[in-house]
Amino acid sequence: MRWRDALDLTDAELKHFVSGFDVLGFTAVIEVRPELENKKTLLAGQLMKLHPRLKTVLRKKSAMKGEYRVREFEWLAGEKTTLAEYYENGCCFKFDLARAYFSPRLATERARIRGLVQEGEKILALFAGVGPFPIVIAKAKSIQCLAVELNPYAVEAMNENIALNKVGGRVTAVCADAREVLPEKKGWADRVLMPLPYTGSDFLDDVVSNQKRGCTVHFYGFGPSNDLFSAAKKLITKKCAAHGRTCEFVGERRVRPYAPRISQFVLDFVIG
Ligand SMILES: C[S@@+](CC[C@H](N)C(=O)[O-])C[C@H]1O[C@@H](n2cnc3c(N)ncnc32)[C@H](O)[C@@H]1O
Numbered sequence: 001m002r003w004r005d006a007l008d009l010t011d012a013e014l015k016h017f018v019s020g021f022d023v024l025g026f027t028a029v030i031e032v033r034p035e036l037e038n039k040k041t042l043l044a045g046q047l048m049k050l051h052p053r054l055k056t057v058l059r060k061k062s063a064m065k066g067e068y069r070v071r072e073f074e075w076l077a078g079e080k081t082t083l084a085e086y087y088e089n090g091c092c093f094k095f096d097l098a099r100a101y102f103s104p105r106l107a108t109e110r111a112r113i114r115g116l117v118q119e120g121e122k123i124l125a126l127f128a129g130v131g132p133f134p135i136v137i138a139k140a141k142s143i144q145c146l147a148v149e150l151n152p153y154a155v156e157a158m159n160e161n162i163a164l165n166k167v168g169g170r171v172t173a174v175c176a177d178a179r180e181v182l183p184e185k186k187g188w189a190d191r192v193l194m195p196l197p198y199t200g201s202d203f204l205d206d207v208v209s210n211q212k213r214g215c216t217v218h219f220y221g222f223g224p225s226n227d228l229f230s231a232a233k234k235l236i237t238k239k240c241a242a243h244g245r246t247c248e249f250v251g252e253r254r255v256r257p258y259a260p261r262i263s264q265f266v267l268d269f270v271i272g
Contacts, residue, residue, distance in 0.1 A: 006046040013039065021047070022104050024097070025085040026055035029073070044076035055079045058097070068151040069101040069198075088132065089114070091139050091165050093157075095130040100154035102130055105256050106195070109266065110136040112253070113218060116268075117141050117191065124148065124189040124211075126178040126203070127196040131158035131171070134193075138167035145171045148181050182206040192217045197264055201235060208236075208271060209243040215271045220255065225263045228254060232267055246272035 004019055016035040021028050028047055032040045044057035056079045061072040073082055082098040088107045095102060114137045117123070121143050125134040128147035135158075138145055149155050155175040162171050174181065182203075189211055194200045197220045207217060221232050229252050240247040251268030258264050 001050065003043075003047055003050055006050060007039070007042060009036075009039070023051075023054070024102070024104055025087065026053060027084045027097070028054050028057045029097070030057060030059055030076070032059050032076075040074075040076055044078075048077055056081055058082065064101060068154070069196075070099060070151075073098050089136040089139070091132075091135050091161075093130055093132060093135070093161050094164065095157040095161070096153070100130050100151055100157055102132070106132070109253070109255050113137060113193065114140055116216075116251075117143060119143075121190040122188055124181075124185060124192045125171075126181075126192065126194055126207075127200070128158060128173065128193075129154050129195075131161045131173065133195060134158075134171045135161055135165050135167055138170035139165055143170050146181070146185065147171055147173045148176055148178050149173065150175070150177055178203055179206055182210045186210045187212040189215055191215065194218060195220045197221050201232075204236065204239045205243070208239050208245055208247075211271055213245070213272055216250070217269050217271065219267045219269065220264065221267075222258055222262055222264055225254075225257070225261050228252075228263055228265045229267060232265070236267065236269055240271065248272055 009017060016033040018031040021030040047057055048054050057077040058073040059076050061074045064071050082096050084097050086093045089111050110133055117137050119142050123143055123145040125145055125147040128134055128149045131147060134145045134147040137143060152175050155173050158173045162168050192207055192211060200220055236247055247269045249269050253266050255264040255266050
């Protein structure tokens with residue numbers, strides 16, 4: 001039985017029902033619109049009945065916000081916790097959903113990046129969160145990765161996840177501002193990951209001016225779904241020129257729909 005069919009909602013209520021939800025291990029994260037406030041316990045309870053593996057149902061209570069890109073949750077059913085244990089791409093991650101950013105919707109993108117990485121690469125994984133990009137890559141490839149993250153709790157969880165996945169010899173987590181690390185690692189990286197779609201463009205100058213020719217950069221952003229890449233390509237080209245560099249775009253991808261007519265994208269470019 002589908003979740004919506006188990007709820008017995010009126011047609012008017014169904015208009016406000018959001019059927020999509022995320023599952024992180026034993027935790028489901030659902031969206032309940034204000035119009036269905038008085039149905040939230042029913043929604044969560046029925047979801048647990050339909051998916052007996054679930055131990056907790058949480059409700060998104062805010063958008064991702066602040067410098068650490070963290071959201072608030074409301075507990076709705078099951079075990080009262082925001083701790084999650086999540087499996088992806090052959091790796092396991094444990095973290096507190098309410099204290100660090102995480103999105104299971106980037107799993108395919110992480111696998112794509114892993115596929116591009118060559119053995120022996122030096123990778124600067126900026127904005128690393130609890131470590132999913134660096135750990136997924138390091139689990140499969142012999143790399144040297146410096147994972148940079150500002151949120152002290154996320155770094156603590158990343159270190160636990162590095163140990164859990166036995167990639168300690170390949171990934172080093174550092175709690176720092178990417179802006180400070182980039183000049184310290186001048187010319188070091190073969191590849192730079194920039195998964196900070198809201199404000200990542202603020203860091204382009206530091207990346208382009210500090211990394212060597214031949215370095216591949218994965219730049220994430222949001223854009224209008226009907227013309228997703230043009231503005232970012234223009235900006236990157238301009239930033240490279242300002243630092244006496246060129247750029248060659250070697251990949252582009254719509255990562256996921258984000259809001260009506262807005263998508264998240266990634267642009268892969270090589271600094272020349
Ligand atoms: C959108 S999240 C991505 C996290 C992770 N890469 C993932 O995919 O789950 C961006 C992360 O960048 C971190 N961040 C924001 N500003 C930063 C900065 N100046 N230096 C380092 N990390 C920063 C935030 O704390 C957040 O964890």
